[in-house]
Amino acid sequence: MKSITLAEVRDVLGAEVLNGDDLSIKATAVGSADLLSDVLATSKSGTLLLTGLVSMQVIRTAIVADLCGVVFVRGKKPGKEILSLARESKIPVLATPLKMFEASGRLYVAISEGP
Amino acid sequence: MAEAFESVYRVLGKDFSNAGRVSTSIKDTLKRLGVSPAVVRRVAIVSYEAEMNLVMYAIGGKMSLSVSRDAVTLNVDDGGPGIPDISLAMQEGYSTATAEMREMGFGAGMGLPNIKKNADEFNISSEVGRGTRLFIRVVQTQVS
Secondary structure, three states: OOOEEHHHHHHHHOOEEEEOOOOOOEEOEEEEOOOHHHHHHHOOOOEEEEEOOOOHHHHHHHHHOOOOEEEEOOOOOOOHHHHHHHHHOOOOEEEOOOOHHHHHHHHHHHHHHOO | OOOOEEEEEEEEOOOHHHOOHHHHHHHHHHHHOOOOHHHHHHHHHHHHHHHHHHHHOOOEEEEEEEEOOOEEEEEEEEOOOOOOOHHHHOOOOOOOOOHHHHHOOOOOOOHHHHHHHHOOEEEEEEEOOOEEEEEEEEEOOOOO
C-alpha cells in the first residue's frame, strides 16, 4: 500500500477542504468508522479518518489519537464550533458528498493501485 | 527524559461539548514535558476514554496526572453511581449507554477495555452509590 496525500484524497473524493493549509500531508493509513472508541482502539498515528459522525468529539479524537485529518462523508458539514476547534488544533477537515462505502472504496483503490 | 509534573483536572458531568478538553490539555502538557510521542498517545487515549466515562456516567469527577522519570500515572475518581459488576463492565461490547451517548460515537462498551489495553498497570475499584476509581500507569521506556 502506498501512502496518499490530503490533496490526492481531496481529488479522489471530490471533497471540499474545510480546514487545512498543508495538503501535502501524507496519510499513513485510512480508516472508516462512526464509533470513536474503535478509532481510539485500532488506529495508528497518522491515520486519516472517514466518518459520518459530526461532533466535537470527532476532532478531539483526531487530536488524542494523532490522526492526520478527518473526512466527513455523505455531504455532512460540521458547524462553526467544530471547525474552529479543528483550526485551533491544526486538524485538516474535508467534506465529501460521497457515502462512506464509496468514499472508502475509492481511497482503497487509490492507495492499492496508485502509481 | 521528561521532567516531573503533577496536576489535578476537574471534569464536569453531562458537559458534552467540552468532553475531551481535559485530555487534549493533558496531551499538550505531556508533549511539552518531553514525554515520548508513543507514550503521549497512549496516555491521551486512556485519559480521553476515562474523561468520556466521567462526562457520560459519573456526573463529573477528578483526574490526577503525575509524571515521574519512569512513568506517567493517571488516577481517576468520581462520585458517580458505581459499577455493580466490574468483570461485566470490562467485557468489550458490554454497555449501559444511552442513545445520546452512542450518537456521540461512544458508549459501545469499549472504553474500559481500551483503557486497560493501553495501560502497563491498571486497577479499577467501584462501590455502588459511592463511585469508581481508576489507576493507570504507563511506563516511559527508553528507546535505544
